Amino acid sequence: MTNDSSLDRLLQGLRAVAEGTRLRILALCAHGELTVSDLVEILGQSQPRVSRHLKLLVEGGLLERQQEGNWAFYRLTERGPVAALARQIVDLIPDDDAEHALDLKRLEEVRAGWAVKAEAYFRHNAADWDRVRTLHVDEAKVDVALRRLIGREPVGELLDIATGTGRVLELLGDKVVGAIGIDRSLDMLKVARANVMRAGLRHCQLRHADMNRLPFQAGRFDVAVLHMALHYVEDPAAALAEAARVLRPGGRLVVVDFDEHQHSELRENHAHRWLGFSEARMARLLEQAGLVAEAPERLPGKPLTVCLWTARRPANDTLTSDGQDGRLRKEVV
Numbered sequence: 001m002t003n004d005s006s007l008d009r010l011l012q013g014l015r016a017v018a019e020g021t022r023l024r025i026l027a028l029c030a031h032g033e034l035t036v037s038d039l040v041e042i043l044g045q046s047q048p049r050v051s052r053h054l055k056l057l058v059e060g061g062l063l064e065r066q067q068e069g070n071w072a073f074y075r076l077t078e079r080g081p082v083a084a085l086a087r088q089i090v091d092l093i094p095d096d097d098a099e100h101a102l103d104l105k106r107l108e109e110v111r112a113g114w115a116v117k118a119e120a121y122f123r124h125n126a127a128d129w130d131r132v133r134t135l136h137v138d139e140a141k142v143d144v145a146l147r148r149l150i151g152r153e154p155v156g157e158l159l160d161i162a163t164g165t166g167r168v169l170e171l172l173g174d175k176v177v178g179a180i181g182i183d184r185s186l187d188m189l190k191v192a193r194a195n196v197m198r199a200g201l202r203h204c205q206l207r208h209a210d211m212n213r214l215p216f217q218a219g220r221f222d223v224a225v226l227h228m229a230l231h232y233v234e235d236p237a238a239a240l241a242e243a244a245r246v247l248r249p250g251g252r253l254v255v256v257d258f259d260e261h262q263h264s265e266l267r268e269n270h271a272h273r274w275l276g277f278s279e280a281r282m283a284r285l286l287e288q289a290g291l292v293a294e295a296p297e298r299l300p301g302k303p304l305t306v307c308l309w310t311a312r313r314p315a316n317d318t319l320t321s322d323g324q325d326g327r328l329r330k331e332v333v
């Protein structure tokens, strides 16, 4: 029975893609997440027509649709037999095919338009961020430390929680098989999407989500990163527990944030909720989340110190989901 339905799904996928425009759309979506209006602009076809093609590709299981505020983004399906089919079909399309080459050229123009909008938002906030940056150690040093730490083990899937402008995806993209960045700000996601596309990171995706309710099944990721985000969060314990939930047994959580400090102006001027985290507090938070913490790496700055905390879900932790909220429960053995 399962075989039959898999065959049916494959057949439905093949039927859906067996049309010129739909093949072009599939090929375009392999280069990143696109909206209906992006595709209308690239293909030069009417919105109802493009929407209809997209609907068929989604029904055929080749594309996924992700709603973000008023926008819907389309990308290649990630899992299952039709996902492999979609990827293989796309790989068969030669880059020098004249029509495809023209589509890719138009895609570049559309991306350039995104980048302009994203940069306007970034400029608006950049002064604020730059002011905070001057207070701590050179970001390049933090980047080197984070790359070294992540690179210690091979990484399949990485989750960047509160990705902001997608910096961590850009920094670690070459070290992972796949990555997803989530953020609750749609404006930030626009910037991140433009950055990730510009960097050619086709294996990195972005999703609109709250870190307190991650839209992923338990035990999915090899690594989760919380980079300069926990000090904004109302309930760090809840956020860390949720991050731990989506880690596989043996998976690592890396938190990059400030050591405890006294600069209360960061609360008033930059919306920081917490003035960093002391070693003892972070150790407690990680333990409460069911993780085993390693010794943190400290990068002293003037005046703020940045810490990299690593914690691991025990490899022998047998985990299961309770089937309701998807939370991990330890299996009683």
Ligand SMILES: C[S@@+](CC[C@H](N)C(=O)[O-])C[C@H]1O[C@@H](n2cnc3c(N)ncnc32)[C@H](O)[C@@H]1O
Binding pocket: 161, 162, 163, 164, 165, 166, 167, 168, 182, 183, 184, 185, 188, 209, 210, 211, 212, 226, 227, 228, 229, 232, 233
């Ligand atoms: C200073 S930015 C850091 C971004 C990025 N990790 C980096 O280091 O460049 C903090 C980000 O946290 C996001 N954020 C805050 N609370 C969040 C939540 N509950 N769920 C998801 N994202 C959140 C904000 O939208 C913002 O993009």
